[in-house]
Amino acid sequence: MTAPFVWQGRIDAEEVGDSRRWHQCVQPFTPQSRSGVALIGFAVDEGVRRNGGRPGAAQGPAAARKALANLPILGEPALWDAGDAVCEGGALDAAQTALAQRVAQALAQGCTPLVLGGGHEVAWGTFQGVARARSGARILIVNLDAHFDLRQAREGNSGTPFRQIQEHCAAQGLPFDYRVLGISRYANTQALFDRADALQVRYVLDDALQTEAGVHAALADLAPDLQACDAVYLTLDTDVLPAAVAPGVSAPAPLGVPLWCVEAVVDAVLASGKLVAADVAEFNPAFDRDGITAKVVARLAARIARVC
Numbered sequence: 001m002t003a004p005f006v007w008q009g010r011i012d013a014e015e016v017g018d019s020r021r022w023h024q025c026v027q028p029f030t031p032q033s034r035s036g037v038a039l040i041g042f043a044v045d046e047g048v049r050r051n052g053g054r055p056g057a058a059q060g061p062a063a064a065r066k067a068l069a070n071l072p073i074l075g076e077p078a079l080w081d082a083g084d085a086v087c088e089g090g091a092l093d094a095a096q097t098a099l100a101q102r103v104a105q106a107l108a109q110g111c112t113p114l115v116l117g118g119g120h121e122v123a124w125g126t127f128q129g130v131a132r133a134r135s136g137a138r139i140l141i142v143n144l145d146a147h148f149d150l151r152q153a154r155e156g157n158s159g160t161p162f163r164q165i166q167e168h169c170a171a172q173g174l175p176f177d178y179r180v181l182g183i184s185r186y187a188n189t190q191a192l193f194d195r196a197d198a199l200q201v202r203y204v205l206d207d208a209l210q211t212e213a214g215v216h217a218a219l220a221d222l223a224p225d226l227q228a229c230d231a232v233y234l235t236l237d238t239d240v241l242p243a244a245v246a247p248g249v250s251a252p253a254p255l256g257v258p259l260w261c262v263e264a265v266v267d268a269v270l271a272s273g274k275l276v277a278a279d280v281a282e283f284n285p286a287f288d289r290d291g292i293t294a295k296v297v298a299r300l301a302a303r304i305a306r307v308c
C-alpha cells in the first residue's frame with residue numbers, strides 16, 4: 001500500500017475569473033462517481049526490471065500527478081483519482097489484475113480510465129480491464145511507441161504486453177487490431193518486425209513521422225480502422241518522443257516522433273469519439289531533466305482528459 005497522493009499546488013487567490021487548477025478539482029473516486037475521467041496510477045516497474053531496462057517508472061504516477069496538479073482547468077469533465085495499483089513482492093500478474101479491476105470498475109461507472117504508468121507492462125492490465133468491461137467489442141489498440149512490445153519471454157515484462165494481448169484475443173476468437181506509430185528501425189530486432197508482420201500489425205516508422213505530409217499519410221491510413229472499430233484503447237509510450245523532450249524514460253529515443261505529431265495522432269483518436277481507455281507508460285522521473293518529461297506527460301494526459 002502507498003499513501004494516497006495529496007493534490008496540492010498554486011492557488012491564484014487574487015486572480016479575477018476562472019483560475020482553477022487541477023489540484024483544486026480532482027476528487028477521490030468513489031462508488032458514486034459517474035462520468036468524467038478516472039485517473040489510475042500503475043506504480044510498477046517490475047516489467048522494466050525483468051526486461052533489463054532502467055527501473056524507476058514506479059515513481060511515474062506520483063510525478064505525473066504532481067505535474068498535472070498545477071495545470072489550469074480548461075473545461076475538463078469531472079476528474080477522479082482512483083489511486084494506484086502497486087506490485088508487491090515482484091508479483092506483476094497480480095498488479096496487472098489489480099489495475100484491470102480498477103479499469104473495469106471505472107468503465108462500469110461510466111468513467112473513462114486514464115492510467116498513469118508505470119512501465120509498458122501497464123498495457124496488459126489496462127487491456128484486460130477494457131476487455132472485461134467491453135466483452136465482445138472490437139477494440140482497436142493504437143500504440144505510440146518506438147517499440148513493438150511483442151516480445152516472447154517466459155514471464156511477462158514491459159516488452160511483452162501486446163504479445164500477451166494477442167494471445168488473449170486468439171484464445172477468445174477475437175481480432176487483434178494493433179497499430180503502432182513511431183517504431184524505430186534501430187530499436188527492434190528483425191524477429192520483432194517478422195512477428196509484427198506475421199500478426200498483420202500495421203506500423204509507421206519514426207522517420208515517416210517527421211513532417212506534416214508524413215503525419216497526414218499516417219492519419220489517412222488510420223482513419224478506416226478508427227471507423228471500423230467499436231472502441232479505441234490509446235496507449236502512449238513516452239519513449240516515442242525525442243530524448244530531448246522525454247529524457248525521463250528507460251530507453252530514450254535519438255530521433256523520436258515530435259510532440260506536435262504525437263498530439264496530432266492523439267487528437268485524431270479523440271475525434272473518433274471512440275476512446276474507451278488510455279494510458280501513458282514508461283515515464284521514469286529518475287532520469288528526467290528539469291521536469292520536462294513530467295510536463296510532457298501531464299500535457300498529453302490533460303489533452304486526453306479534456307475530451308473524455
Ligand SMILES: N=CN[C@@H](CCC(=O)O)C(=O)O
Pocket residue numbers: 051052053120121147148149151158159160187188250251282
Ligand atoms: N517497453 C519497452 N520495451 C522495449 C525496451 C527496449 C530497451 O530497453 O532498449 C523493448 O522491449 O523492446
Ligand SMILES: [Mn+2]
Pocket residue numbers: 120145146147149158237281
Ligand atoms: Mn512500449
Ligand SMILES: [Mn+2]
Pocket residue numbers: 145146147237239240251282
Ligand atoms: Mn517503447
